[in-house]
Amino acid sequence: MIKKYGPGLVVLLFLAGTLSAFYAFDAQEDPFASPRVVSQEPVLVPLPPDEALKTFRLPKGYRLEVVASEPMISEPLALAWDGNARLYVAQMETYMQDVAGSGEREARSRIMLLEDTDNDGKMDKSSVFIDQLVLPRMILCVGREVLVNETDTYDIYAYEDTNGDGKADKKRPVYQSEQKAYGNVEHQRSGLDWNLDNWIYQTVDPVRFRYKKGKLVADTLISGSNGQWGLTHDNYGRLFFCRAAPENVGSGFQINPKYGQLEFADAYNEAEFGAVWPIVKTPDVNGGAGKLRPDSTMAHVTAACGQSIFRGDRLPQSLHGDYLVAEPVARVIRRANVTTRNGKTTLANVYHQDEFIASTDLNFRPVNTYTGPDGCLYIVDMYRGIIQQATWAQPGSYLYGQIMSKGLDKNIKNGRIYRLVYEGIEPGPKPRLLDEPTAALVKYLDHPNGWWRDNAQKELIVRNEKKVVEVLRKKALGQEQGTSPLGRLHALWTLEGLEAVDKALLLPLLTDRDAQLRKAAIWISEPYLQKNDAQVLAKLQTLVADESDDVLVQLRLSLSVATAAQAQKMVAALRARKPSHEMLTGIEESLRKKEEVKKYGYKLMSLAEPVRKSVLEGATIFGTLCATCHGPEGQGTPTQLAPPLIGKFKLIENKEEVIKIMLHGLKGPVDGEKYSEHMPPMGSNSDEWIAAVLNYVRYDLCMRSFPEMNEGYRNWVIVKPEQVQAVREKTTDRREPWTWEELMAAKKNQKK
Template sequence: MKKHIWIVCILTAFIMITCQVSRQKTTDNTLRTTDASVAAIPAFTSNPSPEHLTPEQSLKTFKLPKGYHLELVASEPMIHEPVAIAWDGNARMYVAELNTYMQDVEGSNEHAQTSRVMLLEDTNNDGKMDKSSVFIDKMLLPRMLLCVGHELLVNETDTYNIYSYKDTNGDGVADDKRPVYTPNKKAPGNLEHQRSGLDWNLDNYIYTTVDPVRFRYTKGILVPDSIPSGSNGQWGLTHDNFGRLFFSSAGGEVPALGFQINPIYGRMEFNDQYTQQFNEVWPIIKTPDVEGGLKRLRPDTTLNHFTASCGQVIFRGDRLPKDLDGDLLISEPVGRLIRRAKVMDQGGKITLENAYQKEEFIASTDMNFRVVNMYTGPDGCLYLVDMNRGIIQEGNWTGPKSYLRPQIKRLGLDKNIQHGRIYRLVHDGMKPGPKPDLLDASSKKLVSYLNHPNGWWRDNAQKELIIRNDKSVIPALKIMAESQNESVKSTSSLGRLHALWTLEGLGALDSAIVLGGLRDKDPEIRKTAIRLTEDYLKKDDQMIEHLASLKTDGSYDVKMQLILSLSYSKSPKAKGLIDEMLTASNGNEVLARAQKSIDKNEDVKKFGQRLGRLDEVDRKLVLNGAVIYKSLCTACHGVDGKGLQSKTAPPLVGSSRLGKGKDMALRILLHGLSGPIDGQTYPSEMPAMGDNDNEWIASVLSYVRHEFVNAPPIRPAEVKTVREQTAGRKNAWTLSELSGL
């Protein structure tokens, strides 16, 4: 046996070396650059130790591209179980801790109010936090943070409420609390399936995941604005230089989504926005502790695809190699790795590609390396929030019959708790940037920061100016936004973008500034200017003539935004312009999908989210089925599908016979159902409905599946197929017969 293992190891090593040589000979097939190339594939760790490592030991476990290395910013005992961070304008760091998250395999006492928000400071500017205080104590799993001026907005698990906290006496402890958004409703679902984010985007809206809402921070209050087609994602939210949002969904095993258009315009995903190979991940250790078991593992027991994607960030700093700027980084804490994706614009369609060939940007052999969030820092570097723990799955997936529990117990991963690390990624020869002073800077100085090379400074200068509502800077902002102004040639396109949106946030836009933006040489400025016409389009159609000049723009991003924004106009001129563009595009996929997204968005507004997302054909079936059900079926099954107290017929809500496939439900409706049902005998059997035509059958089943089990509709052609298959059937079905099919 041992001899066999040695032979396998030797062959594996030979294959790895051969692959590396082959890879070096074909560098044109990879997106890696010379200064960010991986020197060599590290030795594969087939039997990683689950033992907890000190920060110094952990730093030796990372495999990074040449020139990069990680530095420790903070660790236990200063912090425990960190999940999110936020900096104020002077780079003081707030850290949300989930101190009750999975402290044992049962998830015992998870909802005890003993979590905290810590306040950390680097007093000597060496990159390491040396001062800490408990800013907010006795919390229920705080999950979202956002700094606004001298205040910190915080949302806790299980609630939609958001409160502002402030330290008024400078002791590092919040002593003032006030509500900023309090619907006072309990948030459903376990803590992994609730919202994250509070991302103040370029457009001055604050976005979150999961919930169909975004916010404006107005006069110290979060004012909600509904997103008709809903938000996206799960844990983690980021935006790029142009306000494009990037979500991810661990539960759906989708590493990136929602990045084609702003969710306010609807949903747009392309099947080829990344390849199936992009979903594959490349850990450098075996991964025995994966929810779902062997189907998620390769033969060598490494994780084979994204199962826990989260905490993504578009890097926008200025103190790491330029080729990293604009890349999307996605954490996979189950695989102990971080993906680096190149973000490419192909004719208006955004696509993603792994920056390396069968390798990852960062990977670790530390089994407790669990990055759950990443950020561009004030110093221009990349920050990683590592929970550094054994269990990274919520108790719903570690039950007694799960695949995970015996792996956790065998390895003792449940013992690794109450640790936590914050790292920053630096590069040889590149010094991190200086500490900011945005809270103390004059408004005039903040305007100059809108042109800063680090996206963190630009975002926070814009936010601070809007929070101050200082109108004195409006003339300077208008000059900065004017692309043809000779006095501001040193202003970058990104600086002009931020100037435009800062004017919007201050309520100081005028048509001259917007029209100038429509003529800008930079397509991102033109695209933004189109968005800024939406308030004008809601009122009258005079702006449409100016927008018409962009119908043949050379940028598909611009033309797509034109279609999206024209949806705010009810004028026939707007529809005519859209039709003209679509006709001239000869079926261009991006523009056609933009219009489809808008149409679907309108359907959602009219019919609600669930019904509005259906295709028109399916929606018609459901609506027709609702009429039939309410006139014929409620007498037995009840209006709400829960049955009657007289138990005339079985309930339909949650019925496995409706939701499991389609054939069983079709057979029952066509031929009827007799005998006991789920151990209950009913006074009469379900009668056959096969005398009705296929569309009638499809309509009724489409409605009850949609309404009572959240299953997709059934088309008449599917009814026809089953009707033909069961043409000789004369008697009602029994459950035993159906279960044997």
């Protein structure tokens, strides 16, 4: 994609039934009318929508419009359009209604249905589509139904309005799980992103879905999922996640999570890309004043979320393909160029020490961005005082003081949806995909707006009418005049979704002139590779010498599903041809770790090999020696022979005290409870033996009691042999088993 232009205006024409004009900046020019200046007088009181628009700073030519606001909407979080451009808004109406988060789990949230009946870009009709929900967090339109997931459950239901009154009157389950979801509101799943590959992805949980016969069929992602709040994809099916908790602006965009996890420290310059540039003092930062610059602005991203790749056709072409991510604490939206070189993807802020969109209104809380049906960018603004959940705003904390002193807790029940437009470019027409005959949808696979292409593909697959297969085959093979490469790509994946791909289609596409078609054909050939199909393998052999890094990367990933000797020879040939290729080398490591996850499980895979070996040895020892008294999984026994090791046994958390117990034993009541057996001393065993038992107990059994603990805590629980040795030497004169009272007293002294 061209990112630099000469002086003046460049008009780019795209054919999609109508002609669309784009305007592009010279990359060397300052796109802002004035330099960035930090306001030391932030707007605290909620402003009417028209007044709030005046607080924004944008590049020249861009303008925000209010699409919807209170009282039509309240606490909006996520959007989804159906094929006729009717807008569904997920609202978390019980989120942080006071600083304590009172009543947060009450079923009082809703999905609103909004419509623009006069086509002026503003919503003028609304209805409560679904009522009495618990903090709805995921939403996706499929056909005439809306799929919805609520907080604290993995269940997903489809809702439909069958009588046209704007309210759902039909509800059916499309995915159900006996497990109960748990965790902070901020740390549960988001997404339901129907990707180019016809899998529906989400964040946090290691699962993706396939929509089949009206149900969501789950597929486990062995190496885990990615991200926190927000999920998007580009024109070629590359997924983009971000992790707000570790202050990560973007992650997971090197390879599909199906193949494992691959991150590069230099995927963006952390010092530059992690820095954030508000235009207003931002005192309400989790972490305190140390997170602020001398001018009282937030120095580093802390709540990146709601990202999108802009794929519309009604903003400057220079924006197309850029990564947009919201930062609600900084009151900004970041714009980054996405570059793929040698198969590796990197991000870079478009503006030096500046942001694409910023506001001086402290109530501007952007949480999601989208490419809309009209080809413009949409921004969801919760427009509220508090954005952090109550866990991070406890009384006595820095954040609590800022919230209360500035009255941020008083701004609730508002919300805005903005549309970003550009001077001289009219927003596109409204689609009617749901009402068009199936054959008519095929032409939209060539549309310059990615929203139309995605939704045409999805609708064709949901309808599952095989009469369009032949025209789709011709389009995918490039036999239809005027078909674009992206149109061919969508036609191919639509055929995949219709289960209408065969070798007669795939084999010529494996050597197509377009690299992205070759890459997609490799990806789609995996069912044949799993069967070690000789004809497909022979065709793939020619791609070992391909000049496209994207093709080579996908070839290596897809060969991982094949077991044939020929496949292994191709892998070896790739290594020999590109021995220092960073992406290929990284993929080898990711695939290796994925196999370790299969063997050891995700929790053990994250450990270094010596530590993992220790945990596994400890599991064997525990099962043969300790389980008799403590229960096979540390849950205790009905006869109370010994204390349970899950949940109640506090000393598991303290290394030195639990080492003492292993060395010298434990007698008497434990935490006020009497047990029939005493813990015998195990000090005659080696330091390595004792460390192994404790590593299994602490890392595996203990972590079940603390599933919310992060990886840093998980690493901390590991006991090293030298730590056992140190306690052994420290207590060398000990001859009697310890008592609970002695250990608790020692623990208190350590804290002092």
